[in-house]
Structure formats: structure tokens, C-alpha cells
Amino acid sequence: MDADAVLAEQQRLAALQPSAWYPERTPLEVAAAVVTYGCGGQGHSGADEPAWASAVLLRGSQLIAARVLEGVARAGYVPALLAVREGPLLAAAVESLGTRPDVLLLAAAGRDHPRRAGLALHLGAMLDVPSIGVTDRPLLARGAQPGAHRGDTSPLLLHGAEVARWVRTATGVRPLAAHAAWRTTATVAATVLLTTTSGVRTPQPLREARRLAREARDRRRVERPGW
DNA sequence: GCGACAG
DNA sequence: ATCTTGTCGC
Numbered sequence: 584m585d586a587d588a589v590l591a592e593q594q595r596l597a598a599l600q601p602s603a604w605y606p607e608r609t610p611l612e613v614a615a616a617v618v619t620y621g622c623g624g625q626g627h628s629g630a631d632e633p634a635w636a637s638a639v640l641l642r643g644s645q646l647i648a649a650r651v652l653e654g655v656a657r658a659g660y661v662p663a664l665l666a667v668r669e670g671p672l673l674a675a676a677v678e679s680l681g682t683r684p685d686v687l688l689l690a691a692a693g694r695d696h697p698r699r700a701g702l703a704l705h706l707g708a709m710l711d712v713p714s715i716g717v718t719d720r721p722l723l724a725r726g727a728q729p730g731a732h733r734g735d736t737s738p739l740l741l742h743g744a745e746v747a748r749w750v751r752t753a754t755g756v757r758p759l760a761a762h763a764a765w766r767t768t769a770t771v772a773a774t775v776l777l778t779t780t781s782g783v784r785t786p787q788p789l790r791e792a793r794r795l796a797r798e799a800r801d802r803r804r805v806e807r808p809g810w
Numbered sequence: 811g812c813g814a815c816a817g
Numbered sequence: 818a819t820c821t822t823g824t825c826g827c
Contacts, residue, residue: 816818817818817819
């Protein structure tokens with residue numbers, strides 16, 4: 584899928600009205616997927632870079648599945664086109680899990696996007712799984728900072744609509760943005776973010792996925808230096 | 811002096 | 818994102 588196809592697909596997805604999903608089961612089965620890059624040096628945003636994608640599935644705090652794939656990022660990073668760079672790798676990693684999670688966590692925006700369909704929404708729709716995005720900062724949405732304690736939140740608005748929410752996941756750390764994505768609202772995104780963070784800033788599934796992807800990359804760096 | 815539009 | 822140095826804003 585090239586950039587033009589992604590643009591068209593995102594516009595189509597943004598106009599859909601999928602049924603809303605709400606967390607009802609306990610413990611929740613939450614999956615997360617990430618991509619990490621490896622060439623060495625500073626600045627990783629180019630095309631044809633070696634990349635490692637990992638996906639994990641947790642039931643509550645229990646890790647029940649994990650996969651790591653080695654691949655290549657076809658496109659460089661372009662704001663608002665993250666799906667072109669990371670979509671294929673992330674989709675392959677999640678599909679390799681071979682199971683359907685209740686919800687999928689991705690380090691990307693959802694409705695907070697110029698076409699109202701960032702990578703988190705795009706991938707959820709593509710895989711037919713409710714999804715939420717978790718990022719350090721919003722893409723286009725704006726909002727006042729939340730309170731200083733764990734659980735404090737504040738709305739992130741785009742053209743008057745709440746597309747994401749600042750969430751203080753732990754007292755004394757910078758807040759994270761919880762993004763409404765495929766079949767989810769900012770409220771649900773914030774709830775899932777808080778249920779997956781206890782004492783730490785980053786949600787457990789995302790931490791585990793990152794750890795595994797970096798581990799695979801660093802292992803490969805030793806075996807094939809200069810790659 | 812160089813940026814603040816996800817990763 | 819990744820690597821790193823400094824701790825702060827037009």
C-alpha cells in the first residue's frame with residue numbers, strides 16, 4: 584500500500600461510524616505493537632531501514648503471547664503519514680499473534696489527525712480490533728495540561744471535538760495523550776490507559792513490546808555489526 | 811541558534 | 818524513533 588492508497592483509505596475510514604466498544608471483561612486482554620529501528624547513528628527517519636516489529640498480548644498483567652519480526656521500513660517518516668512507514672510491519676506483527684485481543688494499543692494518534700484517521704485508527708480498522716493510541720504529545724489537538732496526580736485528565740480538542748485526552752498516568756511524570764481510535768472514544772482510551780499503568784508512566788503492554796523489539800535489534804547488532 | 815505535526 | 822547533553826525560552 585503506497586502513500587496515495589493510505590491517504591484514500593484514511594479518508595474512507597474517517598467517514599465510517601463503527602459501533603462503539605467498551606471494556607467489559609476483567610481482566611482485559613490488551614495487545615500492543617511497536618516498531619524499532621536500527622542503523623546506528625542519530626536520527627532514524629529514512630526509507631529502507633532495517634526494523635523490528637513486535638506484538639504482545641497481556642491478560643491483566645500476565646504476558647500470554649509475544650512475537651518479534653525483522654523487516655524493513657519501506658518509507659521514511661513523514662508527519663501524518665506514519666501509517667505508510669509503520670503500518671505494514673505493525674499489521675504483520677499483530678497478525679502473527681494469531682489471537683484476537685479485546686483492544687490494541689499503538690504508539691500513534693487516532694482521530695487526532697489531519698484526515699481524522701491516524702495510524703492507531705487505521706490499523707484497528709484494518710485488523711478489525713478496537714484500538715487506542717498512546718503518545719507523548721498530540722499531533723494536532725490542543726488542550727490545557729491535566730492536574731499533577733495519577734488519574735488527572737484534561738481534554739485534547741481538534742476543531743471543537745475531543746479526539747484525545749491528556750492522562751497523568753503516575754504522579755510526578757509527564758502526562759501521556761490517550762487517543763480515540765477505531766471504535767473507541769477519548770474516555771475509553773483514557774480508561775484503558777489507566778488500567779494498564781500501575782506505578783509506571785507507560786502502559787505495560789507497550790513497555791513489554793518495546794523491550795522485546797529492542798532486545799531483538801540489539802542482539803542482531805552484535806551478530807551483524809554495521810547493518 | 812533551531813524547534814515545537816504521532817514514531 | 819534514536820542518541821545525548823543539559824535542566825530553558827523567543
